[in-house]
Amino acid sequence: MDKIDIVAPPGPAVPPSDLLRFYRYFLSEHKRIFAWLFVCGFGVACADALVSVFVGKVVAFVGQTDRWKAWQEYWPTLLVLLLTIGIVRPVLIYVDLHLRNSFLVPGVTSRIRWISHWHVVQQSWQFFQNDFPGRLAHRVMHTAGALRETAEAAIRAVWYLTMYGGVSLFLLAQADWRLTLPILGWFGGYVLLLRYYVPRLRERADGSSQAYSDLMARIVDCYSNILTVKLFSYAATDNDHVRNSLLSHNEAQLRHMQMITGFMTSLTVLNTLLLIGTGAIGVTLWLNGHIEAEAVAMALPLVWQAASTGGWVAWEVSGIFQNLADVRQGMESIAAPNTMTDDPDAKALRVSAGAIKFNDIGFSYSPDVKLFDRFNLSIRPGERIGLVGRSGAGKSTLVSLLLRLYDIQDGTIQIDGQNIRRVTMDGVRSSIGVVTQDTALLHRSVRENVLCGKPDATDQELHGALQQARVIPFIDALQDDDGRTGLDASVGERGAKLSGGQRQRIVLARTLLKNAPILVLDEATAALDSEAEAAIQEQLEALMHGKTVITIAHRLSTLARMDRIIVLDQGRIIEEGSHDKLLADGGLYASLWQHQTGNRLPGGDHSSFKLPIAPDIT
Ligand SMILES: Nc1ncnc2c1ncn2[C@@H]1O[C@H](COP(=O)(O)OP(=O)(O)OP(=O)(O)O)[C@@H](O)[C@H]1O
Ligand SMILES: [Mg+2]
Structure with missing residues (x-):
């Protein structure tokens, strides 16, 4: 068997959001492993049934009166059975274990994780903002295990029991067709039990799994924002949330487990009936001379093995449904349609000069509030723009749109005449240097x-x-x-x-x-002390040379040397021009400037004006 190339890039197809196709998508590359597991499962089921045949033969053999004559007659059959049970069966079990433990458990699981992560990481920024990182990580890690486990358990348990049941029926029918009645009845009852319990188990497993994810997300959210929790003495309130989630999960798990108790108890009753039924029919047939002792001695261990396998299979089936619920949930994230993808024929962006143009753009985060409506802005190659505005005016959003972190709803954004929607996202982002x-x-x-x-x-x-x-x-x-x-x-x-x-x-x-040829500095130096800022400002000057620059700053002194300052308010440009012009205009900019410097400044040359670093306007 070839080694699995775990980190090979997956094909272009995205994971489908239909459960069956989702399984096929992840497992079809491993067809050969599964084919061999089916073969081994069938082989082991046959060999297990032969154990009962062996018991029957031994009983028949030791019941003979002429012992040495019987030995002559029986030894070849006993030897063949013994070799099958003693050699073929262990070899098949070894192959089965080897396939599971060397290929399926580590290899296939890791492969599924890699492919899942590959798709999730390509999702849009918005996708990540709408979810908890902890939950996404849990889904990527857990879905792979659950998916592999369901496929494995189905072969290990369901396939095995079906094969074992088929071989048993054949062997019993060979002895006397009436011997098959109890096991047929048992199968019928078993299927009925599954039909009753499985949907209910499934529903409760879903509930339990959902409650578990919520609990996990709550705890991760609490730990990842621990500073906020501590600073605002929020631990008690937050603990209430965690406590409620924990209790909900406990309740959901209890309901699930109670259902399992009912199922297992019913199954035990069914198994007991099988054993008693087979024994009674077997003995009656023997008393009436229809079958030999050999058949009775074979039938009892044969059905008992089926019955005890039934318990284990039922356990596996409930595990399968728990895992199916987890896979279905993981599929929501892993197979979520990617809302932002490159055009199939998208080329890389080619930046020659660095001109940026926002053409009549419209954008809103939520349908009811329009942040930008028919917004226009042209930035010349090599121009340095300063973006100013009150908190929430839309400055960072404008830059996010330029980086295509979100898609605009109307209009176009062009870099050197190329619509950023028609070129690759990687190309756009690699052409823009950002300090967020x-x-x-x-x-x-x-x-x-x-x-x-x-x-x-x-x-x-x-x-x-x-x-x-x-x-x-x-x-x-x-x-x-x-x-x-x-x-x-x-x-x-x-x-x-x-x-x-x-x-x-x-x-x-x-x-x-x-x-990169375009530079975006969103409050790039806001966290620096004034000494470090002054030092870095010089370096930034050098860095800005020959580049198109958008600088967002609340400290207006940072912007004094920009070619043009744009003042944004509620997604609209309300003022624009040089620092001097804006001061002379006496609008929002002038008033912000005045707040920061504490001076009422008439017009004049302010670009050489040296300021103490002023506090933020927010
Ligand atoms: N991911 C988001 N989802 C929904 N609304 C958002 C999101 N990010 C920002 N907003 C909203 O969009 C508006 C503009 O936000 P933006 O971050 O662009 O403001 P800003 O001008 O950069 O403010 P600041 O100076 O505080 O950084 C705000 O009203 C904000 O609440
Ligand atoms: Mg901002």
């Missing part, structure tokens, strides 16, 4: 965080960027819990081990290294 407002870092080393900007950067380029962003001064002192230092030190979850300003400098270094 929320400077979360990956939970990796400083080096990896900076190299995000350009994974193949040389050491020299890396150090240049670190130097420019003023990362070097604090990096030597970094040490993580595993004793790694400097560039190799881990920054902690979302960069928690660094100060806000240090995080921002790492993000700046990353953007400097990326060196």
Whole structure:
């Protein structure tokens, strides 16, 4: 059997959102493994049935009066049966175990996880904002195991029992057709039991699984926002939420388990009836001379094995339904249609000059509130734009639209005349260097965080960027819990081990290294102290050279050197022009400026005006 290439890129098809097709999508690459498992399952079922045949033969043999004559007659049959049970059966079991434990459990599960992650990670930003990261991660991890487990259990248990039942019926019918009656009745009862219990078990398993996910999401949400919880002494309230989720899950699980108790008890009664029925019919037939002792001795262990297998199969079936519920739930995330994809024939964006044009765009996060309506803005190649406006005016959103983190509902956004909707998203994002407002870092080393900007950067380029962003001064002192230092030190979850300003400098270094033709700075220096900001501002000047730049800042002093300042309010441009013009106009900008500087400023040359760093306007 070939080794499974776990991390091979999956084909272009996306996971279907129909349960059966979802299974086929993930399992069809492993057809050969499953075919062999079916063969082994059939072989083991036959060999198991032969154990009862062997018992019957031994009883027949030891019941003979002329023992040595009987030995002559019986030994070849007994030997063949013994070899089958003693050699063929263990070999088949070994092959079966080997396939499961070397290919299915580690290989196929990891493969399904990889393909699931591959699809989930391509989902839009909005998709991630609408869900809990913990729940998504749980679904990707858990669905793979549940999916593999259902397929495996179906072969291990359902297929096995069906095959064993078929062979048993054949053997019993050979002795006397009446011997088959109890086991046929048992099968009928078993199917009825399954029909009654399975949908109910399924419903309760669904409920229990949903309650488990909710509980998990609540706990992850609490831990990942632990600072907010602590700062606002919210632990008691939040614990109430967790407690309620925990109690709901407990209740749902209890209902599920009670159903299992009912099922297993009914099955035990059914099994007992099977054994008594077979014994009674067997003995009656023997008393009337219709069958020999051999048949009775074979029939009893044969049906008892079926009965005890029935209990185990029932357990497996309930597991299958629990897992099916989990797979169905995981499918909601893994097979969710991706609302933002590249056109099939999309080409990479080619940025020659860096002109940006918003043409009559319309955008809203929710259907009832329109944030941008027929919004227009043209940015010339190499122009430096400052975006100002009150909190919530739509500045960050405008930049997100340019990065195609969301699709606009009307109009077009063009970069150098190319509609960003018609080129690849990767192309757009690799042409724009961004320092975002929320400077979360990956939970990796400083080096990896900076190299995000350009994974193949040389050491020299890396150090240049670190130097420019003023990362070097604090990096030597970094040490993580595993004793790694400097560039190799881990920054902690979302960069928690660094100060806000240090995080921002790492993000700046990353953007400097990326060196993209368009630059977006959304409150890029807001977290820095004034000394560091002044130092970095010079580096940024150098970085901005020859690039189209959009700078968003609440500290207006940061914007004084921009070519044009755009003042946004509720998704509309209410003022635009140079710093001087806007001050002279005496509108919102002038009033914000006045608030920040504390001066009433008449017109004049303010671009050379040196300010103390003013507090945010928000
Ligand atoms: N993911 C989102 N889903 C729904 N509404 C959003 C989302 N992000 C922002 N908004 C809303 O859109 C409006 C504009 O938000 P945006 O973040 O663009 O403002 P901003 O100008 O960058 O503000 P700030 O100066 O505070 O950063 C706000 O009213 C905000 O509530
Ligand atoms: Mg913002």
